Amino acid sequence: MITIKNLKVSVEDKEILKGVNLDVKPGELHVIMGRNGTGKSTLANVLVGKEKYKVTNGTVCFNGENLLDMSPEDRACAGLFLSFQYPVAIPGVNNMYFLKAAVNAVRKSRGEEEIDAVDFLSMIREKLKMVALDESFIHRPVNDGFSGGEKKRNEILQMIALEPKLSILDETDSGLDIDALKIVAQGVNDFRSPERSFILITHYQRILNYMQPDYVHVLMNGKLVKSGTMELAKDLEEKGYSWIEKEMAEVG
Amino acid sequence: MSLSNYKVEFKKMLNRDYFSKSLHPFRKEAFSQLEKTGFPTRKWEEWRFTNISTISGGEYKISEIADAPQNPPNIDPYKMNGVESIVIYNGHFQKELSSVPDGVSLLSGLDYLERKNGKFDTANNSPFDLLNTAFADCGMCIVIEKDTQIELPIRILFISNGDRSIMVNPRVNIDVEESSSLTFIEQHVGDAVSFFQNESVFISLENSAQLNHIRIQSNSDFTQNMANINVNQDAESQYNFWQLVEGSKLSRSNICVQLNGKNAQCDLNSLVLSKKNQHIDNYIIVNHNSPQTHSSQFVKSILFDNSTGVFNGRTVVKENAQKITAHQTNKNLLLSKKANMNSNPQLEIYADDVKCSHGSTTGQIDEDALFYLQSRGINKMDAMELMVTGFANEVLDKIRHQEIKKVLHKEFTAKLNRLMS
Known part of the structure; x- marks a missing residue:
């Protein structure tokens, strides 16, 4: 699905990612954990092509294509999706209108016919149920006046409407109460399939109670320093990160 | 700047026998007032950002019979379903294309003057209202009598065409009597190559009257446009103004609302879309003369190319006008590095128990x-x-x-x- 090799990224001349290697295969769910400021969001943003993140080294291969050469919209059309940590509000732009434009842009790129308003509405009604949102929600401006939980659920709604191959969820669990967390986790679980992959970025082991990751990685000082399974997440929850630092120092 | 060209045209005007002589004293009085004040210059505080030298130094001619269309103009491109239209072409009323909804009384200028007990409104001698009074050549006096709800919107379609640099001074009076309501649309269109329109609208809303006023300015990019809108509101009346300005080379809306009675409410909205070297100015004054009155100004501009814009919103709350609410919002979107916007929201508050807010943002x-x-x-x-x-x-x-x-x-x-x- 995606192969990241020795990826180095700078923001405003400061190196944040210092050689990240990651290989995600179809159907897998990878979790990336780490302290604040270790570069988790940088990794997410650079993959979707946010301009201020400068790639200084390395390659990213997404389903056989060089991802780093593509525009943000082409990446989305190729099947990459990021659930933003802080989704922006766009006053005046109707959520439904936006979703329809996005779905049709992606369909068009796949050579499929554009979906009309009637079919779109019945399609989106089904998806709304999956994230437990009522219909009035799609007639509001994009993320404008949404609560934190609503914003995150709107991200998941977009994900299941756009049907990406690889979804990156950047702290989608942060700031959610337990009910909202369950809804989001359920939305993702229902969406999992042998063809779809996920990279979940999180601070907490909490959401992993509702999901089954294949791999757990620790991002520290711009590198993925340790990989494991669910057990690793549990260790981190219990012991924090300092033992890994120590381990690193001993090896180093 | 002398008024020499306008003086010549004014003399011509007085000699046209299709204009009623009984209005001449008002015209002369207004013109001599205008000669005293002169046209505004950028030295005038409220005209600081708008240069009108193309108007004050322009050589615009009054519209002649020859400027009227030979055949009825084609109004299909401006078709609007479910409205009754009055058509005015280069200042000439097109009777065969015009109709009004039942319940609407159209008065002649003279009858209207009688209704107002011979008092002619010149809106505190603002230069362009004076110019309009001196040269008023077309327009309508619309009266909605007490307890009448007019469902069908009434539209005046102003068409400006030709290359003769004509000047048209439409004058519209709208009186909505007690507990009545109306939707009024004015739409400005046409392909004139050179044209100056100086429009004055006088609106009077009696107790509990309601007027929805929609103004669409999409005439050619070579025209100069002044719109002088004066509104007087009694208690419980509601004035909803909505306008789109996207035509014209130079355009300014001078909007002045007087809230004179309790619970009088005005809601003023304006959307500007400017391009190339257009200059579009919204100058709004709202006077809260009575307690418990409410106003809102909401103006947005979208500027392309090297177009420029002005928002000047002034809300004045008089000393006794307690418990009023007033909001001003101006938001501007610059879509080019060369576009330029001047925004100046102002609150002048002389009462102490009021709820006011104002804000302005300009950005890419x-x-x-x-x-x-x-x-x-x-x-x-x-x-x-x-x-x-x-x-x-x-x-x-x-x-x-x-x-x-x-x-x-x-x-x-x-x-x-x-x-x-």
Whole structure:
């Protein structure tokens, strides 16, 4: 699905990612954990092509294509999706209108016919149920006046409407109460399939109670320093990160 | 700047026998007042950002019979379903194309003067109202009698065409009597190569009267436009103003609302779409003369190319005007590095128990929002258009008439589409 090799990224001349290697295969769910400021969001943003993140080294291969050469919209059309940590509000732009434009842009790129308003509405009604949102929600401006939980659920709604191959969820669990967390986790679980992959970025082991990751990685000082399974997440929850630092120092 | 050209035209005007002689004293009085004040210059505080030398130094001619159309003009391009229209072409009333809804009384200028006990409104001697009084050559006096709800909107379609540099001074009086309501649309269109329109509208709303006033200015990019809108509101009356300005080379709306009775309420909305070297100015004054009055100003400008714009909103709360609410919002979107906007929201408050707010923002397109849309597969141009439309929608959605809202949404999108492609 995606192969990241020795990826180095700078923001405003400061190196944040210092050689990240990651290989995600179809159907897998990878979790990336780490302290604040270790570069988790940088990794997410650079993959979707946010301009201020400068790639200084390395390659990213997404389903056989060089991802780093593509525009943000082409990446989305190729099947990459990021659930933003802080989704922006766009006053005046109707959520439904936006979703329809996005779905049709992606369909068009796949050579499929554009979906009309009637079919779109019945399609989106089904998806709304999956994230437990009522219909009035799609007639509001994009993320404008949404609560934190609503914003995150709107991200998941977009994900299941756009049907990406690889979804990156950047702290989608942060700031959610337990009910909202369950809804989001359920939305993702229902969406999992042998063809779809996920990279979940999180601070907490909490959401992993509702999901089954294949791999757990620790991002520290711009590198993925340790990989494991669910057990690793549990260790981190219990012991924090300092033992890994120590381990690193001993090896180093 | 001397008024020499206007003096010549004024003499011509007085000699045209199709204008009633009984109004001449008012015209002469207004013109001599204008000679005293002169046209505004940029030294006048309220004209600081708008240069009108093309008007004050212009050589505009009064509209002659020859400027009227030989055959009825084609108004199909401006068709609007479910409205009754009055058509005025280069200042000439097109009777055969005009009709008004039942219950609407149209008065002649003289009858209207009688109704006002011989008092002719010149709006505190503002130069362009004076010019209008001196040269008034077309327009309408619309009276809605007590307890009458006019469902069908009434529209005046102003068409300006030709290359003879004519000047037209429409004068519209609208009186909505107690507990009555009306939707009034003025639409300005045409392909004039050189043209100056100086329009004055006088609106009087009696107790509990309601007027929805929609103004669409989409005449040619070579015209000079002044719109002087004066509103007087009694208790419990409601004035909803909505305008789109996208035509004209130079355009200024001078809007002045007097809230004279308890619970009088005005809601003023303006959407500007400017391009090339257009200059579009919204100058708004709202006077809270009575306690418990409410006002809102909501003005948005979208500026392309090297166009320039002005928002000047002034809300004055008189000493005794307690428990009023007043809001001013001005938001501007600059779509070019060369575009320029001057925004000046002002509150003058002399009462102590009031609820007022004002705010102004001017900026480029929000890059984060743009990226958000792109990251969902929407290409950059479409994403931009979606955002600009979204910016405009906040104003467009305030149109209270559903049919007209639909028409204007469509028209606006088409105009924007052309500008962005």
